[in-house]
Amino acid sequence: MEKVKRVFIRPNSSLNLLSHREIDGLTNPDNQIHALFKQCALAVLNTGVEEDDASVLNQDYNDFAIRVIPESRGIKLEIENAPANAFVNGRMINGIQDHLFSVLRDIVYTHHKITSGGRFDFNSDAGITDAVFRILRNAGVVKPNRSPNLIVCWGGHAIQRNEYDYTKDVGYHLGLRGFDIATGCGVGAMKGPMKGAVIGHGKQQIRNGRYLGITEPGIIASESPNPTVNELVVLPDIEKRLEAFVRLSHGIIVFPGGAGTAEEVLFLLGLLMHPDNHNIPMPLIFTAPQESAEYFSNLDNFIAQTLGKQAQRFYQIVIGDPEKVATLCQQGMEKVHKHRRQTNESYAYNWMLTIPHEMQQPFDPTHDSMRSLKLDRTQPPHLLAAELRRAFSGIVAGNVKASGIERVKALGPFQLTGDETLIQALDELLGNFIKQGRMKIKGAYKPCFKL
Known part of the structure; x- marks a missing residue:
């Protein structure tokens, strides 16, 4: 060494x-x-x-x-x-x-x-949103006087080579259209879009391209910044990191990933399903190469089984067509631009987006808190999405965060209980992640959870 x-x-x-x-x-x-x-x-x-x-x-x-x-x-x-x-x-x-x-x-x-x-006022919804804004502003990543063009790309750090190449192709077509890229700043599906956008920006002679990495202390050790990141910001916890993504972004693309990607998707769907957000445009595209079409078929089925078919209307699935992804982003960006201009909303920070209190509060994944998650349908879909998001957050902690790994070593796997149909849907999705090697970069994966 x-x-x-x-x-x-x-x-x-x-x-x-x-x-x-x-x-x-x-x-x-x-x-x-x-x-x-x-x-x-x-x-x-x-x-x-x-x-x-x-x-x-x-x-x-x-x-x-x-x-x-x-x-x-x-x-x-x-x-x-x-x-x-x-x-x-x-x-x-x-x-x-x-x-x-x-x-x-x-x-x-x-x-x-x-x-x-x-x-910082962390006791009120508005106070948390203001704190996230001030952290981002202090880091210089809130850019005024720019038209909407920041695309957030989510996806796993443990992905197959063909999937990584596909993320670069998508990033290239985004770069050709002048889009900037934000990711979780790690490798895999976080690195590929940035590398592709560098080439696209180069061909268009764009010399001030932004490759923004957004992370938090608990995850940075497992997702060290990739070499393309030219702006890095560290939020205090995963909930404020997720809020930073959606407040800064003008559109979101999701590539194949594991538990962390599912956590991000559930967070966003929980927001989009909230009644206060129905009129706020947020382009959301799920995309993968042809060989990985099954990944989003499985995720789409999981969303339908847990949140209902109404959740499926908030995203589009594009398989094997990077140029179409970029074109859809461009079309969606026109709607975002028009909406923000008509409502006098900031181009740089989406203040209008309602984030429920339950989705802003930090979740500490202990064995007791994981066991106490309310995984049933006796609550509005956006709140169920928040509970499912916490379940995946705990699995991420048990997989890669030092505190979560130590807890699992000491007390065994986290236990999740709930409605039989929800648990079956979780079991099927997580089982597919494990079979496809999406839970860990190196070595055999030993589940940190028990359903």
């Missing part, structure tokens, strides 16, 4: 100054904020490494250390035993260096606002 013994770096652009109070929290190795920054920093320094188990990184780099050093002209970082793949000729790669300070910026800003007199 090659490592760089010691290096000092300064920010290029993303962060220059910290207050004394902010620095105090980062210079104490026993402080929670320092531990969080160290975990995320190690993930960023492993950009391009396809590993979805945070414990492997921690074991391989158990001597990794990072310190913030205040200087009269700003700050610098002292790093020990960093992954050698983050360097060229002894110098840290510029993009990785920027990502490192982006992580520092977001973690410090969020922590400071939470702890300094409650400057």
Whole structure:
């Protein structure tokens, strides 16, 4: 395992100054904020490494250390035993260096606002939406005075090669039409659309293309930023990450994936099915190569069996036709543009979208909370979607998040109970994910759940 013994770096652009109070929290190795920054920093320094188990990184780099050093002209970082793949000729790669300070910026800003007199209001729906906006604005990713053109691409990090090539083809056709790309910033279906868009932008001589990666501390170690990301933002938790996606996006494309992709789809369908959102246009396209058509056939059946046929009207399924996907996005973008202009809604941030309180609250997947999920049809479909989303969120935690993995090791698989038909639908969908190898990049998969 090659490592760089010691290096000092300064920010290029993303962060220059910290207050004394902010620095105090980062210079104490026993402080929670320092531990969080160290975990995320190690993930960023492993950009391009396809590993979805945070414990492997921690074991391989158990001597990794990072310190913030205040200087009269700003700050610098002292790093020990960093992954050698983050360097060229002894110098840290510029993009990785920027990502490192982006992580520092977001973690410090969020922590400071939470702890300094409650400057973030996490007790109200409007307060949470405002907090997400301010984190994104502080990161410089809310872009005013631009027509709607940001396409969010969701999909798995453990996908087949032909599926990855297909995501690049879609990204290429999006790039040719001038669309910018946002993803969860990892590999697989998060990396492919960005790489394709780079070529499309290049052919159109677009030099300011955006490749936005949106992540959160619990997932970044399993989805280290891919090398194409040129804007990185870290939200405090998965719920605020999901809100950031839908507030910033002007259209969403879903590629094949595993439990995390199902979680994202259920979150979005829960929003679109909410009565307050019926008149808000949000282009949503499910797409895959011809060989993977069964994936969306299975997901479509699952949605019909759990949320009802009314949920199916919110998306289109396109198989094996990247150009059609891009054309549909362009048509949908015209509707988004027209709606926002008529309603005086911001092009940069979708304030009008109603996100129910139940979908904004952080879900901590413990064995008790997973067992207590209300998986039955005695509730409105958008609230059932929220409960199903939490179930998949817990499975993601048990698969790749350090805290979830430890809980499963200590107490066994998470248990999910509910209506027989819902549990059967879950069993069928998750069984297909496992058979298709969509739950883990490397090694045999041992389920972290029991139905």
